[in-house]
Amino acid sequence: MSHPLKPHFKKSLVIFGTLTFITVVISLSLGSVSIPSKTILDILFSRVPVIGGLFPSHPGPESTIILKIRLPRILLGLIAGVSLSVSGSSMQGVFKNPMASPFILGVSAGGAFGAAVGIFFDIPWYLLPLIAFIFGMGTMLTVFFLGRVRGRTHVSTLLLAGLAMNFLMTALTSLILFYSDPAERMSIVAWTWGSLSGTVWNDIWISLPVMVIGTGAVYAYARDLNVIQTGETSAKQLGIEVEKTKMIQLITSSLLAAVVISFTGVIGFVGLIIPHASRLLVGPDHKKLIPISALLGGSFLVMCDAVSRVSGNIWVGVITGLFGAPFFIYLLIRNRGDTGW
Amino acid sequence: MVMLDIKNVTTGYTEKNPVLKNLNVSMDEGDFIGIVGPNGSGKSTLINCITGILEPWKGSVKIKNETLTDLSRKEIARNVAVVPQDTYINFPYSVKEIILMGRSPYLGRLENYDKKDHEIAEREMKTTETYRFRKRGINELSGGEIQRVIVARALTQDPELLLLDEATSHLDIGHKKEVMDTIKKKNEKEGLSVISVHHNLSLAARYCEKILLLDEGKEHAFGTPEEVLTNSHLRAVYGIEAEVHEHPKDGSLYVSPVDEQVSSKSKEKTVHVICGGGSTNTLLKDLIEKGYEVTAGVLNVMDSDLEKADFLDIKTITEAPFSSITEESYEKNLELIQDADILIMTDFPVGEGNKKNIEVLEECVRDYSKEVILIDPENIADRDYTYDDMASKVYYEISEKKNVRGVDSTKKVFSVLQN
Numbered sequence: 001m002s003h004p005l006k007p008h009f010k011k012s013l014v015i016f017g018t019l020t021f022i023t024v025v026i027s028l029s030l031g032s033v034s035i036p037s038k039t040i041l042d043i044l045f046s047r048v049p050v051i052g053g054l055f056p057s058h059p060g061p062e063s064t065i066i067l068k069i070r071l072p073r074i075l076l077g078l079i080a081g082v083s084l085s086v087s088g089s090s091m092q093g094v095f096k097n098p099m100a101s102p103f104i105l106g107v108s109a110g111g112a113f114g115a116a117v118g119i120f121f122d123i124p125w126y127l128l129p130l131i132a133f134i135f136g137m138g139t140m141l142t143v144f145f146l147g148r149v150r151g152r153t154h155v156s157t158l159l160l161a162g163l164a165m166n167f168l169m170t171a172l173t174s175l176i177l178f179y180s181d182p183a184e185r186m187s188i189v190a191w192t193w194g195s196l197s198g199t200v201w202n203d204i205w206i207s208l209p210v211m212v213i214g215t216g217a218v219y220a221y222a223r224d225l226n227v228i229q230t231g232e233t234s235a236k237q238l239g240i241e242v243e244k245t246k247m248i249q250l251i252t253s254s255l256l257a258a259v260v261i262s263f264t265g266v267i268g269f270v271g272l273i274i275p276h277a278s279r280l281l282v283g284p285d286h287k288k289l290i291p292i293s294a295l296l297g298g299s300f301l302v303m304c305d306a307v308s309r310v311s312g313n314i315w316v317g318v319i320t321g322l323f324g325a326p327f328f329i330y331l332l333i334r335n336r337g338d339t340g341w
Numbered sequence: 342m343v344m345l346d347i348k349n350v351t352t353g354y355t356e357k358n359p360v361l362k363n364l365n366v367s368m369d370e371g372d373f374i375g376i377v378g379p380n381g382s383g384k385s386t387l388i389n390c391i392t393g394i395l396e397p398w399k400g401s402v403k404i405k406n407e408t409l410t411d412l413s414r415k416e417i418a419r420n421v422a423v424v425p426q427d428t429y430i431n432f433p434y435s436v437k438e439i440i441l442m443g444r445s446p447y448l449g450r451l452e453n454y455d456k457k458d459h460e461i462a463e464r465e466m467k468t469t470e471t472y473r474f475r476k477r478g479i480n481e482l483s484g485g486e487i488q489r490v491i492v493a494r495a496l497t498q499d500p501e502l503l504l505l506d507e508a509t510s511h512l513d514i515g516h517k518k519e520v521m522d523t524i525k526k527k528n529e530k531e532g533l534s535v536i537s538v539h540h541n542l543s544l545a546a547r548y549c550e551k552i553l554l555l556d557e558g559k560e561h562a563f564g565t566p567e568e569v570l571t572n573s574h575l576r577a578v579y580g581i582e583a584e585v586h587e588h589p590k591d592g593s594l595y596v597s598p599v600d601e602q603v604s605s606k607s608k609e610k611t612v613h614v615i616c617g618g619g620s621t622n623t624l625l626k627d628l629i630e631k632g633y634e635v636t637a638g639v640l641n642v643m644d645s646d647l648e649k650a651d652f653l654d655i656k657t658i659t660e661a662p663f664s665s666i667t668e669e670s671y672e673k674n675l676e677l678i679q680d681a682d683i684l685i686m687t688d689f690p691v692g693e694g695n696k697k698n699i700e701v702l703e704e705c706v707r708d709y710s711k712e713v714i715l716i717d718p719e720n721i722a723d724r725d726y727t728y729d730d731m732a733s734k735v736y737y738e739i740s741e742k743k744n745v746r747g748v749d750s751t752k753k754v755f756s757v758l759q760n
Binding site: 220241 | 392394413414415416417418419420421423425428429430431432433434435438439442443445446448453454498501
């Protein structure tokens with residue numbers, strides 16, 4: 001099995017950047033009212049400062065549909081895809097384990113349980129993200145606390161603690177499901193499978209800065225993460241502050257996932273498979289892996305959400321699972337016996 | 342100039358359990374020092390101490406006159422590089438990517454490798470002959486090749502002091518020499534200071550100008566290989582008799598252990614061991630090494646204790662695989678027991694098939710005043726699978742006899758034998 005030894009990083013960056021943009025535009029054109037791509041580009045570019053005047057602004061229902069309904073939803077999809085993929089790449093690096101993902105620390109299961117609690121006790125809908133975030137981070141911090149032995153993070157203990165907390169949170173969510181009435185059940189299921197419908201611009205104003213700062217922080221420690229892959233003691237001997245790097249990476253990646261999940265619910269598989277696919281494209285160097293993961297993850301989730309929208313708003317986590325799992329199995333078979341996994 | 346100065350260092354991993362005790366080491370720039378000693382003598386701990394991974398509880402470690410605890414990780418890494426015993430890398434980084442990591446201590450957070458970094462990496466790839474596979478994935482390489490890549494990375498760190506922590510112990514003889522020769526050349530031509538931890542005494546003697554022999558965290562001897570690798574030092578630290586020879590070709594020393602049997606005193610006594618199922622642990626070997634004449638029986642063919650006995654050339658009474666002990670074997674076994682001075686019963690499980698090995702005990706104790714040692718007699722009931730609890734009954738009956746003694750484990754046998 002050969003590896004991308006000359007990782008075509010710059011080429012990939014251009015290709016996936018373009019792909020992301022095209023995906024967003026096509027996705028904007030899909031829906032019950034069909035709007036041509038030309039009109040969409042006009043509407044988008046007319047809102048850009050300085051050059052905005054050069055494009056017709058198409059005032060009317062088309063503008064409203066694009067800017068008020070479709071764009072926030074698609075942008076949240078993009079942000080969620082980027083955040084989850086960057087989070088996954090970071091965690092796989094910290095754990096030196098290609099099976100790690102944002103879910104491993106219990107962020108998702110905790111968030112879903114929080115939302116279920118909120119729905120069951122009829123708290124106002126706009127507080128749901130807050131309670132989901134609190135539960136997600138709470139679960140993650142518990143796992144974190146359990147995984148720390150004498151001031152050091154033990155990977156295997158951490159993974160096992162994550163597994164246990166995941167089971168506990170999922171069981172508690174199911175318990176609430178059992179005692180819920182049918183309407184509540186649908187809302188809770190939507191949380192456990194993720195949904196982007198009903199996104200408003202305010203969601204973007206919170207998740208976008210977190211995505212930008214979080215991705216920046218993960219990227220800033222990318223080279224340290226590379227050195228850690230060759231062993232933590234060796235990394236220390238190469239001048240890396242191993243414990244600090246691990247802490248920053250873990251807290252940032254948990255935050256990235258928790259914030260997204262608090263708006264969208266649990267969207268599975270993205271944080272696991274996108275880092276894998278990216279590694280096959282540009283190799284394991286985190287300096288390349290993180291930007292490519294971000295672009296690939298963003299466009300993947302926008303595509304999955306487009307499928308969800310045209311098929312009557314099936315929960316987007318179902319779509320990512322349906323596409324993601326077979327692809328993952330394909331990668332698994334293709335790479336069987338290869339130590340790269 | 343003094344490269345490394347370790348003064349009165351006491352340290353370890355758990356409180357009140359120091360691994361290094363009041364250790365002093367000093368080396369000048371350009372020295373090539375070997376550290377040897379048995380497992381647990383503190384060799385690797387010393388390496389961790391010099392790289393600042395482990396802080397001294399008492400005393401101080403200085404690199405070029407600067408106290409280690411005052412330096413940042415990066416500052417230490419610019420002076421000291423380490424080649425560990427082995428390196429596992431999960432993801433398929435290319436060889437060049439790994440080697441370039443050696444420049445980490447010189448880069449700021451957002452800085453990238455510049456031309457100079459690439460040049461240094463390339464230079465070291467050439468010295469270690471890793472240049473030709475620089476583009477391959479690390480996971481495609483053999484153990485020897487990976488180790489050369491790690492050496493290249495350590496050299497790319499441009500250190501003043503290189504630490505080898507049993508760096509060649511997993512390599513075959515050819516690769517051992519290759520790696521050590523490369524480093525020796527760096528030491529001779531560029532004045533790189535080297536500290537090399539070795540398991541292999543001959544290898545240490547061949548490459549190191551001075552050797553530090555550690556014993557339980559303390560310096561036992563320090564000096565040239567000729568001064569340190571002597572019979573008396575090796576006996577005191579390793580507990581073995583060794584011969585130190587001079588290599589006929591290059592005059593370097595090499596060490597080979599001598600069979601201890603010759604030096605033993607208790608040669609005359611004969612011990613018969615009744616055992617089975619691997620219950621002897623290292624007892625047979627230990628007895629032979631202490632100079633006893635050893636016999637064993639009755640053992641089924643394919644029993645792991647029989648394999649050990651065969652390997653040690655011990656006379657045994659055998660039975661076909663998985664079958665019960667016959668009257669004939671029983672008699673032969675009894676004969677061997679009569680010839681022996683001491684009878685040892687290991688803690689083997691007793692069933693219908695081998696119950697004759699217990700019956701024979703009854704006979705011995707009754708008819709002969711022979712020294713009998715039972716291993717773990719208290720728990721006989723747990724390993725007694727006979728229908729009538731026969732083994733337990735026999736053990737109970739004989740436990741009162743004057744010539745019968747019990748010990749907890751095979752290890753404890755010798756504490757009884759010596760008196």
